Amino acid sequence: MQVKSEIRQQYELHAWRQFLARSTLWLGIWLLGSAVICAVAANWDSVTKTQRFIGAQGLLAICVLAAAGSGWRWRAVDDARQYAPSALLALAGLLLGALLALLGQTYQTGADTWELFAVWAGLLLPWALVGRTQVVWLLWMGVVNVAGLLYTWDGHVFWLAARDGEQFLPLVLVNLLFLAGWEVAGRRAGASMRIGPRLLLAGALGLLLATQFLSAPDYYGLGSSLTWVWAVVTVGLGFYYQRVRRDLVALAILAAGVIVMSLRIVGEWWLDVANGPWGALALAAILIAEAVVAAGWLRRLAATLPAAGTPDIPAPLAAPWYVQGLLALSAWLATLLLLLFLVAVAWVESTEGALVSGLVLCGLAVTGLRVSTRLFWRQCLTAMGFGGQLLVWFALLFGDATYELHTGVWFCLLVVGALVYAFGRDVLLRFLTAGLIALALSGLIALQWLSGMANEELLWTLWDDNGLSTRVWLPVEVVGAWAAAVAFYLGYRPVWAGAGVGEAGPGASPEPQRVALTAQGRWVALRPLAWAFALAVQLTVGMVGGASITHLAALWRGEALFAVIVVAGVLLPAVCALVVLWPRRAVLTSGVVWGTPLGLLLLALFWLRSPGVAFALAWLLLGYGQRDTRLTTLGVVGLLAYVMFYYYQLQVPLIDKALWLGGAALLLFFLRALVYWVPRWMKTIEVPSAVRLAPASSALRWRTVGMLAGLGLILAVVNTTIWQRETLLAQGRVVILELAPVDPRSLMQGDYMALNFAVADSLRPRWDSAAHDLTGDGYVVLALNGDGLGQKVRTQEDAMPLKREEVALRYRIRNGDVRMVTNAYFFPEGQADRYANARYGELRVGDDGTALLVRLLDGDRQPL
Structure with a gap:
C-alpha cells in the first residue's frame, strides 16, 4: 500500500506540472497572436510601412523555424515539450492572418473580409496538411467557414432571412466533407475525436436548421432540399455514431436537431390544421416527449460504455451534460409555447393576472416536483415553474407604464427565484432559476452602485455608454464570478476532499471519502447555481472593461471601492489556484503550491483591463482541480471567445490591448520556462540521462519540409504582391474621384471609412430604368x-481603346452592386475626426484599369 500511495503521489505531481506547462504555453500562444492582430489593426502611424512588413514577416519566419526546429529536436520526448511544435505552428497560422490583414490595410485593398479569409485559408492549407495537429486543423476549418459565410453574406445584414437558404448548401457539404475527412484521419492516423468532429457536426446541423427557420419552403418545410439533406445526414450519421464509432455527444447533437426540426415542421402543420391555441400545448408535450425518449436512449447507450475516471474521484451525481442539455432545450421551448398558450387563451389579461398566474404555476411546479418521479412529468413541471417565474417577472417589471425599476422590485424577484430554487428539487429547474437569480442580483447591484438608475431610459444608456457600462456592470460581473467560484467550491468540495491522495498514510481505506461525500451532500444543490452564474458572467463580461495598472492609484484616490472591485476581479484565479492546490499540498511541491498563485498574481497586472481573461482562468483551474472536463472546457472556450470579442471593446485602445496582451504572453512564456527548469534546479524531478536521438522518420522529414515550403510560399506571395502594389503606386496615373464616407470597424484590419465613389452611383441599377443594369464586370472610362x-x-x-485624356477604371459586379477600387480606407485608431471631412480620394491607376487608393482629400482637394 505504501508503494501504491507513492505512485499516486508522483502521478498527481506529474499531472499538475503537465497541466501548468500546457496551460502557460497555449495561453501564451493565443494571447501573443491576439496581440499581433490588435497591433496590426491599430495601424500605428509611428511605424513605417517597411518596418511593419519586415517585423511581421520576420516574426512569422521565426515562429515557423522554431516550430520546425522544436519538432526535430524534441521528436522523442513524452512530456509537455511535445506540444511546442503544434503550438508554434498554430501561432504561425494566426500571424499569417495578421500579415494578410496588414497587406490589405497598407495598400487600401478594401474591407471585403471574405477575400482576406479566403486567401488566408489557401495559404494555411499546406501547414494544415503537414502539421497533423488538431489545433491547426480547427484553425484552418474555421477560417474556411468564416470565408464562406462572409461570401454568402456579401454585405446583407439579414442574410439568412433575405434568402431561401439554398446557397448555404455548399458550405454545409464542405463541413460534412471535413467531418468525413476527420473521421478517416482518426481511424488511420489516431487523430483526436473529441472536439473536431463534434464542432463540425454542430456547425453543419446548426446552419441547416437556421436556414430552415428563417426561410419559407413549401409543404411545412418538406419542400426544401435542405430538409432532405438534414434527414439524410441525421439518419446516416446517427447510424455511424451508434454502430461504427459510438459518440454519445454526437448523438445528442443529432437528437437536438430532431427536436428543433420537429418544432419547425410539426409546429407549422399543427397550427395550420388546428388553428387554435391548444396546438401550442400539444407541441410542447411532443417536444418534451422527444427529449425524454432521447435522454433515456442516451442513458442506455452510456450504460454499455466502459467506466472511466480515477477511483479516488466520485462519479458525477447528475445525468451527463449532453443529456441535461437536451432536457434544457426541450424545457426552454416548452416554456415559450406555454406562455404563448396562456396569452392566446387570454388567461393573462393584466399584470395582476400575470402575477397571480405566475405564482400559482410556480407553486404547482414545486409541489409536483417533490412527488413526481417520471421524467416526462418532471420536464412538464420544470417548464411550468420556469414559465411561472417569467410571468412574475413580466408582472413586476412591466406593471407600470413608466417601467420603474426600484430596489423592491428586484428584491422581490430575487426572493421568488430563491424560493423556487430552494424547494424545487430538480437540477434543470434550479439551473434555469439560477439564471433569473443572477439577473435579479445584477439589478440590485446596479441600483445600489449607481444611485438614480430607476427608469428605462437610463437603463438603456448603460448598454450604450461604454464608460458608464463598465462602471456599473463590472461590479456585477465581479460579484457574479466570485459567487460562482464559491458555489463551485462548496458544491464540489467532496470531490476535492477525495482528491487529496496519499494524505491518510499507508493502509488507509477509501471509506472516509464516502463519509465526506455524504456529509457534504447538502452543498451539491449549489452546482446548478454555480454553472448558471459562471455562464452568465462569461457571456456578458465582454461588455465591460477595467483599469490599467497605470491608472489604479488615481482610481484608488477617487473611487476606492471601484478600485477594490477591479483588483478583486483579477485576483480570482490566484485565489482559486490556492484553494485547489492547498488540499494537495502533501503530494505537491512548494513550487507548485505557492508558485502557481504567485505567477497568477503577476499576470493579474496585465489583465486589469480585461477581466474576462481572469474569470476564464478561474474556471479552468477549478475544472482541472475537480477533474471536471466540462468546467475546464468552459474556461478554454470562454477565454477564446473573450479575447476575440475583446478586439471590439471600445473602452480600451487597440494599441493598449496589443501591449497588455503581448506583455502577458511574454510573462507566460517565462513562467513556462520556470515550470520546466525549477524542478530540475530544485532536484524534485528525476532527469533522464541524455540518449542519442534515433534517426528522424520520413513523416517528420516531410512535415519539416512542408512547414518550410509553406513559409516560402507565403513569403513569395506576400512580397510579390508588395512589389506589384509599389510598382502601381510609383507608375500609376493620378486620378481623383469624389466619394462619400461612413464609419465602421473591420473584422481584423482596424478602423476604416466605408467608401462610396460618386462615379459608382451612376453605374448602379435603377429601379425606374432597366437600361442602367449591368450584367458583368467591365471598365468605366473617365475624362x-x-x-x-x-x-x-x-x-x-475592355480597358482599350482610350483617348489621350481618358483613363479606364475597372469595376466589378457583386450581388447586384458595383465594386470599384476599394470600399474602405483604413486609418490609425482614434483618428476618425481627422478623416470626417474627406470628400475626394486620390488614386493611382494602371494601364490595365487596376487602381489603388493612395490618400483622402478634403473639399479643397488637399491631403488630410
Whole structure:
C-alpha cells in the first residue's frame, strides 16, 4: 500500500506540472497572436510601412523555424515539450492572418473580409496538411467557414432571412466533407475525436436548421432540399455514431436537431390544421416527449460504455451534460409555447393576472416536483415553474407604464427565484432559476452602485455608454464570478476532499471519502447555481472593461471601492489556484503550491483591463482541480471567445490591448520556462540521462519540409504582391474621384471609412430604368480635367481603346452592386475626426484599369 500511495503521489505531481506547462504555453500562444492582430489593426502611424512588413514577416519566419526546429529536436520526448511544435505552428497560422490583414490595410485593398479569409485559408492549407495537429486543423476549418459565410453574406445584414437558404448548401457539404475527412484521419492516423468532429457536426446541423427557420419552403418545410439533406445526414450519421464509432455527444447533437426540426415542421402543420391555441400545448408535450425518449436512449447507450475516471474521484451525481442539455432545450421551448398558450387563451389579461398566474404555476411546479418521479412529468413541471417565474417577472417589471425599476422590485424577484430554487428539487429547474437569480442580483447591484438608475431610459444608456457600462456592470460581473467560484467550491468540495491522495498514510481505506461525500451532500444543490452564474458572467463580461495598472492609484484616490472591485476581479484565479492546490499540498511541491498563485498574481497586472481573461482562468483551474472536463472546457472556450470579442471593446485602445496582451504572453512564456527548469534546479524531478536521438522518420522529414515550403510560399506571395502594389503606386496615373464616407470597424484590419465613389452611383441599377443594369464586370472610362478629377464618359468591356485624356477604371459586379477600387480606407485608431471631412480620394491607376487608393482629400482637394 505504501508503494501504491507513492505512485499516486508522483502521478498527481506529474499531472499538475503537465497541466501548468500546457496551460502557460497555449495561453501564451493565443494571447501573443491576439496581440499581433490588435497591433496590426491599430495601424500605428509611428511605424513605417517597411518596418511593419519586415517585423511581421520576420516574426512569422521565426515562429515557423522554431516550430520546425522544436519538432526535430524534441521528436522523442513524452512530456509537455511535445506540444511546442503544434503550438508554434498554430501561432504561425494566426500571424499569417495578421500579415494578410496588414497587406490589405497598407495598400487600401478594401474591407471585403471574405477575400482576406479566403486567401488566408489557401495559404494555411499546406501547414494544415503537414502539421497533423488538431489545433491547426480547427484553425484552418474555421477560417474556411468564416470565408464562406462572409461570401454568402456579401454585405446583407439579414442574410439568412433575405434568402431561401439554398446557397448555404455548399458550405454545409464542405463541413460534412471535413467531418468525413476527420473521421478517416482518426481511424488511420489516431487523430483526436473529441472536439473536431463534434464542432463540425454542430456547425453543419446548426446552419441547416437556421436556414430552415428563417426561410419559407413549401409543404411545412418538406419542400426544401435542405430538409432532405438534414434527414439524410441525421439518419446516416446517427447510424455511424451508434454502430461504427459510438459518440454519445454526437448523438445528442443529432437528437437536438430532431427536436428543433420537429418544432419547425410539426409546429407549422399543427397550427395550420388546428388553428387554435391548444396546438401550442400539444407541441410542447411532443417536444418534451422527444427529449425524454432521447435522454433515456442516451442513458442506455452510456450504460454499455466502459467506466472511466480515477477511483479516488466520485462519479458525477447528475445525468451527463449532453443529456441535461437536451432536457434544457426541450424545457426552454416548452416554456415559450406555454406562455404563448396562456396569452392566446387570454388567461393573462393584466399584470395582476400575470402575477397571480405566475405564482400559482410556480407553486404547482414545486409541489409536483417533490412527488413526481417520471421524467416526462418532471420536464412538464420544470417548464411550468420556469414559465411561472417569467410571468412574475413580466408582472413586476412591466406593471407600470413608466417601467420603474426600484430596489423592491428586484428584491422581490430575487426572493421568488430563491424560493423556487430552494424547494424545487430538480437540477434543470434550479439551473434555469439560477439564471433569473443572477439577473435579479445584477439589478440590485446596479441600483445600489449607481444611485438614480430607476427608469428605462437610463437603463438603456448603460448598454450604450461604454464608460458608464463598465462602471456599473463590472461590479456585477465581479460579484457574479466570485459567487460562482464559491458555489463551485462548496458544491464540489467532496470531490476535492477525495482528491487529496496519499494524505491518510499507508493502509488507509477509501471509506472516509464516502463519509465526506455524504456529509457534504447538502452543498451539491449549489452546482446548478454555480454553472448558471459562471455562464452568465462569461457571456456578458465582454461588455465591460477595467483599469490599467497605470491608472489604479488615481482610481484608488477617487473611487476606492471601484478600485477594490477591479483588483478583486483579477485576483480570482490566484485565489482559486490556492484553494485547489492547498488540499494537495502533501503530494505537491512548494513550487507548485505557492508558485502557481504567485505567477497568477503577476499576470493579474496585465489583465486589469480585461477581466474576462481572469474569470476564464478561474474556471479552468477549478475544472482541472475537480477533474471536471466540462468546467475546464468552459474556461478554454470562454477565454477564446473573450479575447476575440475583446478586439471590439471600445473602452480600451487597440494599441493598449496589443501591449497588455503581448506583455502577458511574454510573462507566460517565462513562467513556462520556470515550470520546466525549477524542478530540475530544485532536484524534485528525476532527469533522464541524455540518449542519442534515433534517426528522424520520413513523416517528420516531410512535415519539416512542408512547414518550410509553406513559409516560402507565403513569403513569395506576400512580397510579390508588395512589389506589384509599389510598382502601381510609383507608375500609376493620378486620378481623383469624389466619394462619400461612413464609419465602421473591420473584422481584423482596424478602423476604416466605408467608401462610396460618386462615379459608382451612376453605374448602379435603377429601379425606374432597366437600361442602367449591368450584367458583368467591365471598365468605366473617365475624362480627366486639369486637376486630375475624373468624370464618367462611358463604360466598355475592355480597358482599350482610350483617348489621350481618358483613363479606364475597372469595376466589378457583386450581388447586384458595383465594386470599384476599394470600399474602405483604413486609418490609425482614434483618428476618425481627422478623416470626417474627406470628400475626394486620390488614386493611382494602371494601364490595365487596376487602381489603388493612395490618400483622402478634403473639399479643397488637399491631403488630410
